[in-house]
Amino acid sequence: MKNEVKVLSEKCDKQTSHSNKLNLANLSKYICFALVGFSSIASAVQQTTTDLNEQDKRNEARAHAKELGSNLKTRLQEAIKRGGLEAGVEECKLVAEPIAHSLSKEGWTVGRTALRVRNPNNKPDDWETAQLIKFAEQLSENVTGPLEATHVDGKTGEFRYMKAITTGQVCTACHGEQVAPSVLSAIKKAYPEDEATGFKPGSLRGAFTLRYSPTDAE
Numbered sequence: 001m002k003n004e005v006k007v008l009s010e011k012c013d014k015q016t017s018h019s020n021k022l023n024l025a026n027l028s029k030y031i032c033f034a035l036v037g038f039s040s041i042a043s044a045v046q047q048t049t050t051d052l053n054e055q056d057k058r059n060e061a062r063a064h065a066k067e068l069g070s071n072l073k074t075r076l077q078e079a080i081k082r083g084g085l086e087a088g089v090e091e092c093k094l095v096a097e098p099i100a101h102s103l104s105k106e107g108w109t110v111g112r113t114a115l116r117v118r119n120p121n122n123k124p125d126d127w128e129t130a131q132l133i134k135f136a137e138q139l140s141e142n143v144t145g146p147l148e149a150t151h152v153d154g155k156t157g158e159f160r161y162m163k164a165i166t167t168g169q170v171c172t173a174c175h176g177e178q179v180a181p182s183v184l185s186a187i188k189k190a191y192p193e194d195e196a197t198g199f200k201p202g203s204l205r206g207a208f209t210l211r212y213s214p215t216d217a218e
């Protein structure tokens with residue numbers, strides 16, 4: 001009798017565990033379906049929010065770049081009018097970094113860079129170098145429209161933006177192939193390591209470069 005009970009109870013255990021297994025298998029299938037469904041919806045939502053954020057950030061970056069460009073231009077023009085190109089060089093030396101610094105707030109870092117720089121603090125990093133090379137190629141292929149690049153770091157949420165700056169005729173007075181000796185000596189005095197001459201009108205001079213870091217914005 002004792003043995004019979006034992007056998008019966010073992011049988012029952014086997015059955016329940018069998019049926020449990022089946023149910024679990026079914027259930028996990030449903031859960032699996034549900035999860036796959038949800039995650040694809042979730043990633044679609046995430047995708048559109050990222051796209052929207054990216055669009056917002058690009059617009060903000062464009063506005064900051066424009067502000068930096070126009071502030072610098074105003075200061076440069078005033079200085080040249082006052083004391084010629086040599087004064088322009090001095091003014092640039094005095095104000096370029098502080099202006100960029102004053103616009104760097106709420107998570108943004110705003111600046112300029114180039115493949116050949118006048119101010120060594122403007123040297124590009126790897127990502128910037130790659131974009132500058134691309135811009136130069138696009139310019140040589142006469143690609144029309146503003147040359148821009150963006151990058152989003154999926155892990156940190158960091159957003160980067162660059163916009164090409166071409167060499168205008170007025171720029172050649174300080175960045176061109178034939179810079180007047182007095183201007184050149186003012187440049188060399190302020191920037192002994194200057195690499196930023198020899199640019200032809202229409203060629204790539206450099207780029208605005210901006211970075212938005214969510215952790216800095218907190």
Ligand code: HEC
Nearest residue numbers: 085088089092093096112114117118119122171174196206
């Ligand atoms: C009066 C001389 C002068 C003129 C004109 C001038 N620049 Fe510059 N430029 C400078 C100086 C000085 C610097 C270094 C500023 C600094 O310390 O960041 C500089 C820096 C730059 C940089 C940052 C990268 C680097 O080389 O350090 C860019 C980009 C640039 N100039 C573009 C232009 C463009 C485009 C024009 C024409 C619209 C122009 N510049 C006209 C003197 C001049």
